[in-house]
Amino acid sequence: MNFLLMHQNHFKMFLPEVFLATSIxxxxxxxxxxxxxxxxxxxxxxxxxxxxxxxxxxxxxLLVYNNPIPFMLTYxxxxxxxxxxxxxxxxxxxxxxxxxxxxxxxxxxxQINNFEYFILILSAVLGLLLxxxxxxxxxxxxxxxxxxxxxxxxxxxxxxxxFSTEAGLxxxxxxxxxxxxxxxxxxxxxxxxxTTNFENYTLLFSGIDFDNLSTAPxxxxxxxxxGAAFFFKIAAAPFHxxxxxVYEGSPTSxxxxxxxxxxxxxxxxxxxxxxxxxxxxxxTLLMMTIVFSICSVIVGxxxxxxxxxxxxxxxxxxxxxxxxxxxxxxANSVEGTQALFFYLxxxxxxxxxxxxxxxxxxxxxxxxRSKTLIDFASVATVNPLIGLxxxxxxxxxxxxxxxxxxxxxxxxxxxxxGSSLIFVxxxxxxASVVSSVYYIRLIKIMYFEPKSDVSFVYPVSRSxxxxxxxxxxxLIYLFVNPTxxxxxxxxxxxxxx
Amino acid sequence: xxxxINEYFxxxxxxxxxxxxxxxxxGASYFLSVQRPDTEKNSVYECGFDxxxxxRNKFDVRFYLIAILFILFDLEAMFLFPWAISLGHxxxxxxxxxxxxxxxxxxxxxxxxxxxxxxxE
Numbered sequence: 001m002n003f004l005l006m007h008q009n010h011f012k013m014f015l016p017e018v019f020l021a022t023s024i025x026x027x028x029x030x031x032x033x034x035x036x037x038x039x040x041x042x043x044x045x046x047x048x049x050x051x052x053x054x055x056x057x058x059x060x061x062l063l064v065y066n067n068p069i070p071f072m073l074t075y076x077x078x079x080x081x082x083x084x085x086x087x088x089x090x091x092x093x094x095x096x097x098x099x100x101x102x103x104x105x106x107x108x109x110x111q112i113n114n115f116e117y118f119i120l121i122l123s124a125v126l127g128l129l130l131x132x133x134x135x136x137x138x139x140x141x142x143x144x145x146x147x148x149x150x151x152x153x154x155x156x157x158x159x160x161x162x163f164s165t166e167a168g169l170x171x172x173x174x175x176x177x178x179x180x181x182x183x184x185x186x187x188x189x190x191x192x193x194x195t196t197n198f199e200n201y202t203l204l205f206s207g208i209d210f211d212n213l214s215t216a217p218x219x220x221x222x223x224x225x226x227g228a229a230f231f232f233k234i235a236a237a238p239f240h241x242x243x244x245x246v247y248e249g250s251p252t253s254x255x256x257x258x259x260x261x262x263x264x265x266x267x268x269x270x271x272x273x274x275x276x277x278x279x280x281x282x283x284t285l286l287m288m289t290i291v292f293s294i295c296s297v298i299v300g301x302x303x304x305x306x307x308x309x310x311x312x313x314x315x316x317x318x319x320x321x322x323x324x325x326x327x328x329x330x331a332n333s334v335e336g337t338q339a340l341f342f343y344l345x346x347x348x349x350x351x352x353x354x355x356x357x358x359x360x361x362x363x364x365x366x367x368x369r370s371k372t373l374i375d376f377a378s379v380a381t382v383n384p385l386i387g388l389x390x391x392x393x394x395x396x397x398x399x400x401x402x403x404x405x406x407x408x409x410x411x412x413x414x415x416x417x418g419s420s421l422i423f424v425x426x427x428x429x430x431a432s433v434v435s436s437v438y439y440i441r442l443i444k445i446m447y448f449e450p451k452s453d454v455s456f457v458y459p460v461s462r463s464x465x466x467x468x469x470x471x472x473x474x475l476i477y478l479f480v481n482p483t484x485x486x487x488x489x490x491x492x493x494x495x496x497x
Numbered sequence: 498x499x500x501x502i503n504e505y506f507x508x509x510x511x512x513x514x515x516x517x518x519x520x521x522x523x524g525a526s527y528f529l530s531v532q533r534p535d536t537e538k539n540s541v542y543e544c545g546f547d548x549x550x551x552x553r554n555k556f557d558v559r560f561y562l563i564a565i566l567f568i569l570f571d572l573e574a575m576f577l578f579p580w581a582i583s584l585g586h587x588x589x590x591x592x593x594x595x596x597x598x599x600x601x602x603x604x605x606x607x608x609x610x611x612x613x614x615x616x617x618e
Binding site: 025028035 | 604607611613
């Protein structure tokens with residue numbers, strides 16, 4: 001059969017995704033037969049499914065890692081496979097494994113007993129993997145929708161909490177609005193050019209005379225719509241309104257997943273689209289990223305000063321981090337892209353470390369409600385190591401020197417200044433001073449605030465303590481020797497140029 | 498212009514046929530039927546509950562569940578018809594893609610069945 005031969009190599013490239021998809025289907029079938037079995041007494045599968053998901057993700061990671069072909073366009077150019085996609089996929093898979101690892105305990109404590117939770121996480125990861133590879137507007141849209149539909153349900157997954165339902169509904173409505181913007185932009189683009197494929201766009205726009213091109217303004221408009229949808233998804237500043245509410249309302253495990261994983265995939269696609277495929281339209285795109293970058297940095301820094309709830313604070317802090325990331329995108333150079341991926345990876349390590357601190361400070365009085373800043377009071381006295389880990393993670397987020405967060409911020413500012421974005425960098429640096437106020441205030445609460453109530457402190461789970469140790473080690477080690485990360489991110493960035 | 502007419506004439510034709518057909522069906526059922534209206538018959542049909550009630554009352558979510566599942570499996574037909582018509586043009590790739598789609602859909606159906614989404618009580 002010739003079609004099998006024809007698609008043999010394409011299938012080889014898709015092996016990790018196919019494996020993940022098949023595992024999801026098998027797990028769904030297995031679990032739906034098992035949890036309804038009367039003979040086994042309707043077993044609760046949370047813990048075993050957590051372990052199984054980690055195994056599946058690890059095997060997928062091995063398949064991605066062992067891929068033999070360095071570059072390929074598959075299935076009529078709808079998907080691309082190169083060093084960037086392979087590395088981003090590995091990072092996504094590893095960080096999802098870390099996430100699943102640290103919130104195992106939390107799921108049991110929150111009594112999320114449905115096995116669907118893990119299947120949704122795996123499907124979201126599948127959507128993200130496809131998103132990273134997508135090289136066509138249709139595959140891009142479908143994979144964005146696949147991952148965001150899973151995220152909506154993850155936000156609403158605590159059925160007995162009205163906050164969680166509200167978060168899910170809000171996320172769904174605003175997310176579908178942004179998808180509508182995305183589709184609108186795509187339809188204009190298709191109307192102007194008659195193609196949806198990135199390869200065709202690259203060929204079409206190379207060496208074209210833009211002054212005499214009558215459709216150039218419409219294409220710019222289309223790109224603005226597509227960009228707006230992207231900014232919605234990554235919660236950049238004027239479009240960030242959903243993120244504090246969704247972070248606050250969702251169960252903590254889902255919040256960790258939203259906060260850590262999807263950004264890197266979205267940024268990888270965004271950078272590929274805007275710096276290679278639509279590079280001739282860089283005037284429009286750069287103006288947009290610069291404006292959104294300044295907005296995000298300022299809003300993220302100032303709005304977070306007034307927050308009392310921990311998750312809202314972290315949501316605003318992630319808005320300001322998105323601002324720095326967009327600054328790296330606006331630099332529009334190899335150094336900028338390298339700094340972008342460097343920052344993203346460091347941000348993921350730091351957030352995982354800090355979230356495991358958040359998961360470990362459970363006392364008998366604060367498990368039921370969502371955590372406020374005062375729950376951090378005297379953490380450093382009660383458990384000095386957790387205090388130290390939290391302080392390290394926060395200092396790294398603020399960008400204080402003996403930690404790798406400093407290099408991350410420095411790389412972004414250097415690349416922005418290298419592309420003569422002096423004023424924007426100045427604003428971002430000043431805003432980062434403001435944002436370090438609330439990080440340091442949190443450290444002050446941990447070390448110097450006396451504890452006002454007497455409560456029983458739950459022991460720290462083993463997985464959280466492992467994650468905290470690894471995170472802190474990496475934060476210090478990568479400062480001393482950032483070669484590994486620099487090489488990795490340079491490889492990813494050079495792949496685009 | 499002739500290209501334009503060639504391309505879009507079937508759509509215009511379809512539009513007219515659709516309007517004519519709608520008029521015929523509606524008109525026939527209006528003029529040919531025996532009409533004995535009462536309050537129950539004239540009221541708006543909403544599945545399972547009174548449409549003009551206080552919106553803060555409880556309502557049965559099972560209707561929605563059934564409706565959503567119905568739409569899901571109904572949409573599958575929307576994919577199947579064009580596939581069946583163009584089966585001669587697409588290669589065996591197209592055939593097996595649809596087989597895969599149906600298989601995955603069946604797994605979804607098994608899930609909905611086993612989890613009790615189709616049960617009324």
